[in-house]
Amino acid sequence: MSSPDLSPGSITDVSGLAVGHATDARRPTGCSVVLCPQGVTCGVDVRGGAPGTRETDLLRSDATVQQVHAVLLTGGSAFGLDAAGGVMRWLDERGHGLPVGPARVPIVPAAVLFDLWVGDPRVRPDASTGYAACEAASTAAPAQGRVGAGAGARVAKLHGIERALPGGIGSASLRVGGYTVAALVAVNAVGDVIDADGRVLAGHGFTKSLVDGDGPARWMQALAGTSTTIGVVATDAALTKAQANRLATLAHHGLSRAVDPVTVHDGDTLFALATGSAGAVGDLSALGALAAEVVARAIRNAVRAAAVA
Numbered sequence: 154m155s156s157p158d159l160s161p162g163s164i165t166d167v168s169g170l171a172v173g174h175a176t177d178a179r180r181p182t183g184c185s186v187v188l189c190p191q192g193v194t195c196g197v198d199v200r201g202g203a204p205g206t207r208e209t210d211l212l213r214s215d216a217t218v219q220q221v222h223a224v225l226l227t228g229g230s231a232f233g234l235d236a237a238g239g240v241m242r243w244l245d246e247r248g249h250g251l252p253v254g255p256a257r258v259p260i261v262p263a264a265v266l267f268d269l270w271v272g273d274p275r276v277r278p279d280a281s282t283g284y285a286a287c288e289a290a291s292t293a294a295p296a297q298g299r300v301g302a303g304a305g306a307r308v309a310k311l312h313g314i315e316r317a318l319p320g321g322i323g324s325a326s327l328r329v330g331g332y333t334v335a336a337l338v339a340v341n342a343v344g345d346v347i348d349a350d351g352r353v354l355a356g357h358g359f360t361k362s363l364v365d366g367d368g369p370a371r372w373m374q375a376l377a378g379t380s381t382t383i384g385v386v387a388t389d390a391a392l393t394k395a396q397a398n399r400l401a402t403l404a405h406h407g408l409s410r411a412v413d414p415v416t417v418h419d420g421d422t423l424f425a426l427a428t429g430s431a432g433a434v435g436d437l438s439a440l441g442a443l444a445a446e447v448v449a450r451a452i453r454n455a456v457r458a459a460a461v462a
Contacts (some may be wrong), residue, residue: 157457158420159451162326163294167387169193169212169428172337173290174301175282180272184236185322186286187337187426189383190249191415192220194427198405201381201420203248205265209422214395217426218260221288222387224261224424226302226322226339229277230369232267239283245252264422266341268305268383269316295337297323298458307358308412308456310380314359318355319387320346323441323445332431336404337383338451342412343419346456349410349449355456359413381420382408386444386453391429396437401425403441407448411450412427423448 165172169189176183196214207225209345211218223240227233241259244250250257269277286301297303303322310317316323321340326335386404401423408415415421425444434440 154196155339156359157461158253158367159454159457160325160421163324164337164385164387165292166391167333167428168430169389171290172295173286174267174296175289176304177276177282179211179276181299181305182268182277183301183304184225184233184278184286186240186283186290187224188287188290189426190222190244190247194392194394194397195221195393196401196425197262197422198398198401199401199422200405201422202417203263203344204251204420205234206422207234207237207263208260208399209262211260212262214398218251219394220246220261221260221262223261224426225261225283227265227278228268228305229303230265230267230269234263236278236283237261237263239280240287242280243284243287259317264383266302266306266339266383266410267379276442278457292424293326297321297454302339303455304337307339307397308342309345310343311359312357313319314361319459321455322343322457323451323458327443327447329443332375332388332390333442334369334440334447336384336386336447338382338448338455340452340455341380341405342382342383343380343416344412344414346411346452347413348453355460380418380445382412383422385424385426386448387426388439389428389431391433392427397425397427399437400444404444404448406445410445410449411452425432
């Protein structure tokens, strides 16, 4: 089978980041970790109607914690938050974390997606899965498609889960004006995934059917809390925590470019990491535009790679 035509780059193009996947062989589920053990600035924007998250309160601009040491994306719905314990253990064993009295506490924000549809739903990522993802982490471009947090992801659920298509995990990057902006996104949306020209890449043409008069009673079979598109945007720009939070907000525009429609049944969460190696920026507008674009490209890469897995 031919390789998919993917947009270039990955989140590991931002120096100082490593990515690892762990995929459970028993059923389609897993987790993906972005490691930044040296500590980097992190923000978040949680917009979905049914999010599952961990440590996001620490990322408020007025919270005292200034850096994180990893971000975890995981399947397993709320059960999958257990995987963050394994990431913490891996970091702790290597002496990474926030100095607090006699100890160092690794800060590991996380977001989950619902992938309990296929196989035994009692199989979900746990602490050992999170630890395995850290062990697999590399600065090489990460695998895309049905791996890690994207293993059990599905899109195009508006006609029922039986007609859903593989979602997967994807990555992309851009470098403009001396700054790199990149994204890693696990795509588990209710809606279709569309190309930049509006062509449906994975789905059933939902919006066209609506505009053509297809009543909502027939096609709106999605269940609340069962879909989530989650991801990490990263840049080598130096940002304050407030700016990182704003970058995560701007990055969300990429979802509306690539997912049709974004619904109240999604639990969308995007984190933003800033390593600072490329220096400070003034106006975030250009960086935010790039962030939205790489999120859209990563989403499209995810379904293209998942389709040929």
